[in-house]
Amino acid sequence: MFRGSLDTIILKMLNNNSEMYGYEISQEVKKLSDGAFEIKEGALYPALHRLEAKGLLETESRSIGNRIRKYYRLSPKGNKESKTQISEMQEFLQQMNSFLKLKPS
């Protein structure tokens, strides 16, 4: 995938869905992007832990049958930060798009 966008992708998912667990995020992102974005577990879980450590995510572990799922949701700070990061990413997409369309002078 393209480096540096994982946090924004996670925050976007949790902005759209009140709560999700890690595995669910990876599956949904893959599905919603038609397979374009594949989040590796070795990137996903450390990212979730980082975002939690920054106070952007809150967690709740829940038993489903004999399994444990760790649900994540945006904290108030995370809710704000998700909007910021989504906007900044969209701005970047625009800038990069313009840049790549530049013709030789």
Place this chain on the structure above:
Amino acid sequence: MFRGSLDTIILKMLNNNSEMYGYEISQEVKKLSDGAFEIKEGALYPALHRLEAKGLLETESRSIGNRIRKYYRLSPKGNKESKTQISEMQEFLQQMNSFLKLKPS
């Protein structure tokens, strides 16, 4: 800046201009992006050396007064690779744009 896009930016610049030196690339990128993309020297020079090591760039050092400028241009391989990377980046921009516009289901 946003991670992972530096190589593409450099290749784009050298695709548009037959030859450029490092400092010129950083100044032009800043100017063309209205200040949005600022390439730090500590990222730029290692990136140029990497791209050269991969065989994508060719260099020629030239004396300008008492100074030396190291001019870079795309190798045939680099010319091909620049088009590939630009296309892939544009595809990513589209995918990310669509993804960020998704509404809650």
Place this chain on the structure above:
DNA sequence: TAAATATACATAAAATTCTTAGGTATATAA
């Protein structure tokens, strides 16, 4: 004219993020 800024290259340490590879365990499908 002296000092500050711009030009022009470079590297090294540390930080960040990602891939690869492994580990554990339950549930379901073949």
Place this chain on the structure above:
DNA sequence: TTATATACCTAAGAATTTTATGTATATTTA
């Protein structure tokens, strides 16, 4: 019953970036 899917995790290494520093010449400003 074996393979795949679900569900979490971490650690080593790779790759890229920031920060900091170094060197030196040229130009602008005070």
